[in-house]
Amino acid sequence: MPATLDELTHKVEQQLNVIYENIDLPMPITELSRLLIDEMNIPNNFVEPVPYTNHWSEKDMMLITYGDSIVEPEQKPLKTLESFMDTYLNDKINSVHILPFFPYSSDDGFSVIDYSSVNESLGDWQDIEDIAGKYKLMSDLVINHCSSRSAWFQNFIKGSGVGKDYFFTADPSDDLSQVVRPRTSPLLRETETAEGTKYVWCTFSHDQVDLDFRNPHVLLSFVSIIRQYLDSGVKVFRLDAVAFLWKIVGGPSINLPYTHEVIRLLRTLIEHTEPETVIITETNIPNTQNLTYFGNANEAHCIYNFSLPPLLVNSLITGDCTYLKRWLMSMPPAQNGTCYFNFIASHDGIGLRPAEGLLSDLELNTLVNTMQNFGGRVSWRTADTGEQKAYEINIALFDALKGTIGGEDKWGLERFICAHAIMFGLEGIPGIYIHSILGTPNDYEKLKNTHHNRSINRHRWDYKLLKEQLDSDYSSHSKVLTRMLALIDIRTKQPAFHPNATQYVLHLGLQLFGFWRQSLDRKQSIFCISNVSDEKVELRLNELNLIVTDDWVELISNKNIEDTATELELMPYQTVWLTNLKNE
CATH class of the missing domain: 2.60.40.1180 (Golgi alpha-mannosidase II)
Known part of the structure; x- marks a missing residue:
């Protein structure tokens, strides 16, 4: 392992040589390596990271929330969130994932306009730092794409300034038939630029334009962004949609070796700057592919256990744990220095790709139909064959578990608590969505207003109304919170619930x-x-x-x-x- 700055520089050079082996760079690898280390501001007397170290314990529990999931008049939402956590969660939950809190143009934050700013409607960097001073803070690094309204993309259109060569383009005549995507919209966005018509690669939507990491200046920009987030107290980086980061025309353009090497490089730079910092990869893909993002304990510290939500919900609505048990038996124990990040509800939905090969088509269809019967919606993707396949189920978990395949019943609350009791006990760090800990049901009004399926599980609470509900002994929200916190209180005191036990x-x-x-x-x-x-x-x-x-x-x-x-x-x-x- 590197022991001096020179040895660290040499390691970074080796990683860069793998990433850019077939690319004619605008600068020598040695210069790029020094620039990356300088951008991270790694000191000469850096602390050498200890391999296979667990940066977590049984006391870790992550709340997942938007910055404005709870609002109060005349107060910035980040302050309201801090107040809620201090009042109701402070001695039970020690970590928080605040979903993208930057200026954005679409996708509820995941189309970032400016990575260096906090969305003014939420608060400012001081608000972020205040929360980071009390809780272990996870921030998104939306690394695959940015907003079409960003300064980078506007410079791409103008053909000058930072960003003019930051975006991946292809030609409509290229063979793009193998590209794996989670959306049904056209892959290429026709864009008029100062240099003529260009076709920009858009994995997710035409407002989310994909970055081109073949250009080392893109990498340098993100290292600068990482440095800023570290300075603001971020302890956990969630690499959003990172599986799609590297593209090669003519192939699937997902999970490429170059993507894995970029993650390894970012880990090298981050852990030599702040050794306690953790990287989590968000890769909503089939289970066997997801596991590869651990590398050899040298890539992601944690990976999302994406297969858990569909398998657990399937077990609870069928009364049969066969598939869940079979999957858990197949999961390798995470070696020290790595662990699973468990969740059963999120701001998106119940992803179905991670259940492919684990649930039969019949089981998947039954799951989808049952969720639709409980008010859920379905988001679709285009398969390799051109067929439309269910990509994710959009539904609040509280409603998803209000019955079985036979219909709604009286056991909804018990089933809901059971799901979380299972998750809290499993190997890994638990992440609990704010609308789960509050027992929030489907938000049909928001769905109607936005026409986006995911809005059904992105309710925005008025803090005064929420407090009234939580301070009542009779509301379902109070009952859910009380029972959740009781389980969390027990869980975080048991050494056998260490994420690597x-x-x-x-x-x-x-x-x-x-x-x-x-x-x-x-x-x-x-x-x-x-x-x-x-x-x-x-x-x-x-x-x-x-x-x-x-x-x-x-x-x-x-x-x-x-x-x-x-x-x-x-x-x-x-x-x-x-x-x-x-x-x-």
């Missing part, structure tokens, strides 16, 4: 989904077992082989297990956490 899947039949966790020091064991059905189910404790000389307790109910050979009756959607070492 040992995990084994249990075989308890179709209706009981279970797994065993063991702390890194091997002192604490927790058996996490959930009834995923709408029927009572008997759990035979002797099947778990509990060590009879230990004193066992069920953490959620705080009840002692007097007889390890007895049976426990699990109510529909009840979860138990059985442990031999209770931590208060």
Whole structure:
């Protein structure tokens, strides 16, 4: 590992040689390497990162939210968000992912106009720094594309200034048939420029124009952006849509080796600047491809567990955990220095590509139809064959779990809590969407106003109304928050719930989904077992082989297990956490 600035420079040069091996650069690799290190402001006496170090523990719990998910008159939303977290979450949740808080033109923030500014309607950099001073802050690095209204793209149109050569173009006559995309809009955007008509590559929409990392100045610009975010207190970088970063005409243009090397390079630069900083890759792709973004513990520190939401929802609406269990058994344990980022709801929806090859077509169709019956919408993509396929289900998780394939029932709240109890117990860091912790249902009014399917799960709360709901003992929102925080409080005190603690899947039949966790020091064991059905189910404790000389307790109910050979009756959607070492 590099021990001096010269050795670090040499390592960066090697990585740059891989990225730009077939590209005629406007500068020597040695110069580019020095520029990158200077842009990151890496000091001569930098701290050498320790390989395979876990920058997380069982105490880590991430809230996922927009900067304006909660608003109050006469106050900037970032201040309102800070107030909400301080009042309701401060001693339970230690991290927050604020979705893009920059000026933008579309896609609720993911079409960035200016990476260096905070959206004035949300607040300013001081507001960001205030939150970062109290909570571990995750920020998006929207690295694949930017807004067509950005200064960079306007300079591309003019043919002069920074950005004039920042964008990837192709020709309509090129073979683009293999390109993998999550959208149905045309890939190329016809754009009139000072140099004539050009066709700009747009993976997502024509307002989101793709950047061209073959130009090293694009890389330099993003390293400068990273440096600014670090200075503002960002501790976790979410690399948005990074799988599409590198393009090659004539191929699928996803998950290319150059993309992986760019991530490795950014990690090298970041960890030699701020060793505790974490990189998370957002790659909404089939599971086997997603796993490659760990590299050899030298790419992403964390990857999103995108397969978890569709598989978990499928289990809870069918009462059968077969597919969920099969997937979990196939997941390799994350080696030290890496971990999974678990979530079951997000600002987007329930992605279906990560379930491909895991759920059958029949299961997928049943899942989609059930979600539509519960008020959900479906977003589509164009497959290689030209066929329209469901890409994601857009629905609030609270509504997604209000029934089964048989229809809505009385177990919605229990099913919803069960889903989170399962996620909280799994190997990895849990991320909880703000509208899940608040039990927010589908927002049909916002959907009607925006005509964007994803708006259904992007409600904006009035803080006064929200406080009234949360301060009431009778509202569903108060009940959800109370029970969620109770689970989180228990979870964050148990060493066996460390993101890298040992995990084994249990075989308890179709209706009981279970797994065993063991702390890194091997002192604490927790058996996490959930009834995923709408029927009572008997759990035979002797099947778990509990060590009879230990004193066992069920953490959620705080009840002692007097007889390890007895049976426990699990109510529909009840979860138990059985442990031999209770931590208060």
